[in-house]
Each structure stands twice: as C-alpha cells, then as structure tokens.
Amino acid sequence: MATYKAKVAIVFLALLSATFLLDFLIFEKLLLNFPNEMEWDTSHWYNFAYARKQIKAPLEGKKVIIAGSSVALYSVLPEELFKESDKKIISKFYSHVALAPTDLYYYKEDIADSRPDLVVYMLNFADLQWEYLTIEDGTYKFKEKLWLDEYSDRYPARTYYPVEFLRDYFQVLNKKQILRLASKSLLYVNRYRHFAFDPLETWLDNHLRSGRSFQKYNGSIPREGIWSKGWTQKTSTLVCTFGREKEDSIFLLKNHTEIKVTIFSNDKNEENVVSQTILNFDKSGWNSFPWEQIQNHKGISSALIGLEVLDGMGTAKEANLFHYGKDYPVGIRLSHYFCKDPDFRNKSYVRDSYLDEKRFSLMSESEYDEDYFLRILDHAEERFELGRLNTLRMRKKEIKNFTFKPWFEYEQLLRVSDFYKARGIPFVVIMSPENPLESKEYVNGTWYSGFIEHFKFSLGQNNQSLYDHTKSLIRKQFFFDPHHLTYDGAKYFNSTMEEIILKELQGHKQ
Numbered sequence: 001m002a003t004y005k006a007k008v009a010i011v012f013l014a015l016l017s018a019t020f021l022l023d024f025l026i027f028e029k030l031l032l033n034f035p036n037e038m039e040w041d042t043s044h045w046y047n048f049a050y051a052r053k054q055i056k057a058p059l060e061g062k063k064v065i066i067a068g069s070s071v072a073l074y075s076v077l078p079e080e081l082f083k084e085s086d087k088k089i090i091s092k093f094y095s096h097v098a099l100a101p102t103d104l105y106y107y108k109e110d111i112a113d114s115r116p117d118l119v120v121y122m123l124n125f126a127d128l129q130w131e132y133l134t135i136e137d138g139t140y141k142f143k144e145k146l147w148l149d150e151y152s153d154r155y156p157a158r159t160y161y162p163v164e165f166l167r168d169y170f171q172v173l174n175k176k177q178i179l180r181l182a183s184k185s186l187l188y189v190n191r192y193r194h195f196a197f198d199p200l201e202t203w204l205d206n207h208l209r210s211g212r213s214f215q216k217y218n219g220s221i222p223r224e225g226i227w228s229k230g231w232t233q234k235t236s237t238l239v240c241t242f243g244r245e246k247e248d249s250i251f252l253l254k255n256h257t258e259i260k261v262t263i264f265s266n267d268k269n270e271e272n273v274v275s276q277t278i279l280n281f282d283k284s285g286w287n288s289f290p291w292e293q294i295q296n297h298k299g300i301s302s303a304l305i306g307l308e309v310l311d312g313m314g315t316a317k318e319a320n321l322f323h324y325g326k327d328y329p330v331g332i333r334l335s336h337y338f339c340k341d342p343d344f345r346n347k348s349y350v351r352d353s354y355l356d357e358k359r360f361s362l363m364s365e366s367e368y369d370e371d372y373f374l375r376i377l378d379h380a381e382e383r384f385e386l387g388r389l390n391t392l393r394m395r396k397k398e399i400k401n402f403t404f405k406p407w408f409e410y411e412q413l414l415r416v417s418d419f420y421k422a423r424g425i426p427f428v429v430i431m432s433p434e435n436p437l438e439s440k441e442y443v444n445g446t447w448y449s450g451f452i453e454h455f456k457f458s459l460g461q462n463n464q465s466l467y468d469h470t471k472s473l474i475r476k477q478f479f480f481d482p483h484h485l486t487y488d489g490a491k492y493f494n495s496t497m498e499e500i501i502l503k504e505l506q507g508h509k510q
Contacts, residue, residue, distance in 0.1 A: 020187075027188035027196065034199045037206050038348040039216040045155055046195035047348035048096040052160075055114045061088025064501055065111055068122035068432075069099040074484040075122055075432045076497050079350055089501065093349045095122075100129050101412040102151065106161040108419050118426045118504050120497075121416070124434065125442075125470075126483050129409045130395040131388070140399060142407045152177045158184045159191045206344055211336035212249055212286050216352070219338035222307075228354040230338070231319055232331040236307045240339035242297060248289040251333035253319060257281045257312025259332065261294055264304040274303070278310070289338075305339070307332070321356070325375035326367070328359065357486035360477045368477050372437060376481060389482060396442040404450030414458050421462040428504050429459060429466045433473040433493060438482035443471055467500055469493075 032053050038046070055065070066078060078091035094111055096103075104121060111119055132147040133140040151157055152173060157165045162184035170178065184190050205213050216228050222236035230251075250259075259279045265272040275295035281287050291297065309331040316328040337343075360368060380386045406414075413429070420427035431452075434443075442448050448470075456466045473479075478489030485493060 023187050023189050027192050031192060031196060031199070035203060035344070036199055036346040036348060037202050037344045038199065038346065039214075039218070040347060040349070040351050042202075042215045042348065043195055043198040044097050045159060046192075046198045049159070049192065049195075050346075051093065051349060052110060055092050055094060058115075059090045061090050062117040062505055063115065064089060064091040064118045064120060064505075065094045065114065065116040066091055066120045066122065067094040067099070067104055067107070067111065069095065069124070069127050070097045071124040071126060071432050071483050072099075072122035073097075073349075073351075075490055075493060077351060077487075077490050077494055080491065080494055081498055081501070085498075087502070089505065091501070095349075096156070099156070100127060101409045101416070103156045104416055105412040106156075106164050108416050112420070112423050112425055116425060118428065118501060119420060120501065121413075121427070121429045122432045123413075123429055124432045124483050125396065126392050130392060132409070133395070133407065135398050139402055139405070140407070144408070147408070148172060149177075152181060157181070162191070206342065210249060211246055212251070214336040217334065217338075217354070218336060218340075218343060218347075219334055220340040225355045225358055226334070227316070227321055227330065228356050229319070229321060230334045230336070231316070231321065232307065232309075232334060233355075234309050234313060234329060234331050236331065238305060238307075238339055239302060240305045241302045241341060242291070242300060244341055246337055246342060248291065248338050249286050249335040250289050250338075251286050252281055252284045252312060253314035253330070254312035255282060255284050257284070257332070258310040259312075260306075260308040260310055262306035262308070263294065263297055264306070266304065281312075322375075324378070326371045328355075351487060351490070353487040357480055358488065360480055360486055361488045363477055365476070369437075372476075392482070393438065393441065396438070399447045400442045400445035402447045404447050404454055406454070417459055417462050417464055421464070426504055427462075427464050428500065429455070429464070430497075430500060431466070431468040431470045432483070433478070433485060433489070434470045435479035435482045436471070436474055436476050439470055465504065469496065472496070
C-alpha cells in the first residue's frame with residue numbers, strides 16, 4: 001500500500017513538474033520570443049511583456065528608459081531622440097496604457113535590472129488615480145478598499161506582478177482575490193492567455209492573408225497624407241513599387257466608384273504624365289486593384305502615381321473612423337502594404353504620422369475649439385467613453401483651491417525615488433504637457449502649486465529633479481484630447497526631452 005501511494009505521489013509530482021515546465025517554455029519563452037510584428041497601439045499587454053524582455057539587452061551607448069502611461073507614449077518619440085546627433089543615447093519605452101504610480105513601484109526592480117543610465121518617468125495629472133479619491137469636508141480622502149478591490153483585478157497586477165501584489169496585501173485581500181492572484185502566480189498561461197494568440201494572428205495576417213485586415217496602414221505614404229486605417233483623400237500621390245508578390249487591394253464606400261490612375265515619368269515630381277487610366281468599380285467593399293488595366297506601367301520597377309476619386313467619395317464618419325467632431329471627405333481605403341514591399345519589423349512602440357492627428361495642426365484656433373467641443377465636451381455625461389475624462393475634469397475644478405497633501409499613489413512615487421537613489425540609478429520625473437483648454441481648470445490654484453513644491457522638494461532630497469512642463473505647450477492644436485499629444489506635438493516636445501536627458505546624463509541639476 002505504501003509503495004502504491006509512493007508511486008502515485010511520484011507520478012503526480014512528475015506530471016506537475018512537466019506542467020510547470022511546459023507552461024514556462026511555451027508561455028514565457030516561446031511566446032515572448034515569437035516574432036513580434038505588431039504595430040503602434042495594438043495588443044498593449046503583449047507588447048509590454050515583449051518589451052520587458054527585449055529591454056534587458058545591452059546597447060551601444062547610454063540607455064535611457066522612458067516609463068509612464070499612454071500619456072508618456074504620446075508625449076515623446078524615442079526613435080527620433082538624438083537622431084540628428086552624434087551622441088550615442090538610445091531611449092526605450094517601458095510603458096503601457098494606464099500605468100499608474102503603483103505599477104511603476106512594482107516595475108522598479110525590473111527596470112533597474114535592465115541597467116539603465118537614466119530612468120525618466122513621464123507623469124500627468126491623469127496618472128494620479130483620482131477615481132480612488134473622494135471629496136469630503138473640503139479635502140480629499142483615499143478610498144483604500146475600492147483601490148484594493150480594483151487594483152487586485154487590474155491587468156498589470158494579474159499579469160506582471162501577481163506574486164508581489166499578493167505578498168504585500170495578503171492580509172487584507174478576500175479569499176476570491178487571493179485565489180485569483182495565486183492562480184496567476186503559479187502558471188504563465190493564466191497570466192498571458194488573454195493575449196497569447198495576438199502575435200500569431202498578426203503574423204498570419206502579414207504572411208498568409210490578403211492585407212485587407214490590419215490595424216495601421218504601412219504602405220506607401222501619399223504626399224497628401226493618409227488616415228491610419230488606410231483611407232485616402234480625394235487625390236493621393238505616392239511612389240509605387242511594381243512586381244511585388246503581395247496583391248494590392250482597395251476598399252470602396254460606394255457602388256460605381258470611378259478612379260483616375262496617373263503614372264508619372266519621374267518619381268520625384270508630377271510634371272510628365274506617362275499615362276492616365278479611368279477605372280470603374282461596380283461594387284463597394286474590397287476589390288483587387290487591377291494593375292493589369294493600367295497603361296504603360298509594365299517594365300518599370302517603380303513610379304510616382306496619382307489616384308483621384310472622380311466619383312464615389314465618402315466621409316470619415318461613413319468610414320467609421322470616428323463619430324464625433326468635424327467630418328472629412330475620404331476617398332478609398334488602401335490595403336496594408338499598398339504599393340510597397342512589406343516591412344514586418346516590430347513597430348509596437350514606433351509611432352507614425354497620420355491624418356487622424358495631423359488634421360488638428362491644420363485647424364485655426366476657432367476651428368479647433370469647435371471640433372474639441374464636439375469630440376470631448378458635447379453631451380459628455382451621456383457618453384460612456386468620456387467617463388474618465390469627465391471625472392478628471394471634475395476633480396481639477398474641485399481640488400483647485402485645496403491645500404495639497406500627500407496620498408497613497410503619490411507616496412508610491414516617493415518610494416520609487418528612494419529605491420533608485422539607493423541603487424545609484426539617475427531618476428527624473430517630467431510632468432508632461434497638458435492641453436491648455438483643460439489645464440486652466442487647476443494650474444493657477446493652491447493645490448497645484450503645493451503639489452509641485454512638495455514633489456520638487458522630495459525629489460531634491462534624493463538629488464533628483466522634477467521638470468514641470470504641464471503649461472509649456474500653449475498651442476492647443478498639439479493635443480488631440482486633454483492629455484495626449486499629437487504626433488506633431490510629440491515631435492515638437494522631443495527637443496525639450498533631448499535637453500532634459502542630456503542635462504541629466506551629464507549630471508547637471510535644475
């Protein structure tokens with residue numbers, strides 16, 4: 001009997017060990033080493049898990065880690081930093097949507113393990129988790145129970161630091177929360193299953209499918225610009241490479257769409273026309289682009305071409321690009337790599353410029369104000385997607401003239417500061433720019449001045465700096481919402497980022 005029990009125990013332990021080993025190999029090793037062909041703003045949680053692995057690799061030059069929420073992602077273009085400089089300074093994002101101070105607290109050791117020369121934390125009013133503060137008796141109070149219940153079930157805690165969160169809050173978590181975090185702690189499949197198929201799905205789309213299903217357009221960029229989903233304006237002028245394996249397709253909003261295709265003799269200008277062809281499409285939806293009908297394109301490797309929609313124009317709202325704000329005419333939708341050889345490199349943290357944001361830079365102040373009202377403010381209380389922005393706007397007004405006092409999320413940042421001080425890793429906090437239409441609600445009040453003063457003093461005690469750029473960008477067209485910069489805005493702010501990074505790396509302080 002004892003021998004039988006021993007055999008059962010051995011078999012059980014062997015199966016358990018095999019389960020843990022397979023789980024580790026498949027979900028921690030294979031999944032996070034699978035070719036990542038993701039694009040900007042796709043599969044946030046997989047891309048962050050992948051980036052955490054890759055960021056450990058040594059670099060030739062100074063390594064700068066830029067941490068923060070989506071506000072950080074939209075405030076700076078790391079791949080453009082020091083691009084025109086001879087300095088070997090390489091910046092990498094350590095960022096995901098809704099990255100809160102508590103998340104940074106749990107990531108601090110992982111960031112330190114990447115051996116950075118500088119850690120930059122981009123912070124915004126929105127990152128301070130105002131949902132967990134209640135206004136009572138002329139001040140604000142931290143709702144610890146609500147915070148604990150929701151944080152224990154957030155993606156970051158369940159995916160990236162379940163063991164640490166369970167360790168720190170085991171005594172106050174309920175049984176359901178403990179079991180959920182314990183299951184995430186034991187098996188990677190429980191952590192990663194919600195995004196496990198994302199990289200494979202993208203790979204299949206890129207290599208085995210038609211290019212009609214995609215997140216961001218990555219084909220040849222028209223001189224007139226293009227929407228991120230591949231929608232053109234009425235006229236598009238772009239360089240086209242011929243003889244590619246991938247078939248080109250276009251999506252039409254209207255039946256009986258008519259398009260004029262022009263081929264120019266020089267891919268630099270539009271002076272000499274080689275041929276013009278009128279194409280007629282009976283049906284809307286996806287259509288293969290009939291290059292065989294285009295005159296005089298055979299035998300040449302590339303050319304400048306013009307696409308003009310003569311009949312069948314639609315609008316951005318018809319194309320479901322957005323639902324609120326000023327509408328725009330759109331022409332046709334181009335397939336993923338239209339007129340261009342595919343580029344399957346990892347672009348998950350590389351941002352490109354599209355008309356989705358470029359349109360704001362082209363607006364006058366009055367046009368922007370009108371559009372902003374329609375997109376962000378009109379019937380805001382009735383629109384679910386604006387719920388958090390409404391909460392933040394309300395909090396800004398409520399706390400404007402309060403006396404600043406520290407609370408839990410803010411104190412987490414001070415703990416991070418102490419950690420990097422102890423490790424000897426340079427650490428700096430940058431308050432990211434905020435839309436002047438929104439920042440005016442609180443930046444001239446008592447709370448804001450008290451917050452900045454207290455934060456600067458606290459960081460200064462660790463010989464660290466706070467750079468406050470909340471009010472530094474007065475051009476509101478650089479923002480597409482209260483806290484996120486457009487591509488043009490981020491490109492403009494990059495020069496400020498370069499100055500700060502260089503100053504910190506050289507050891508100068510404010």
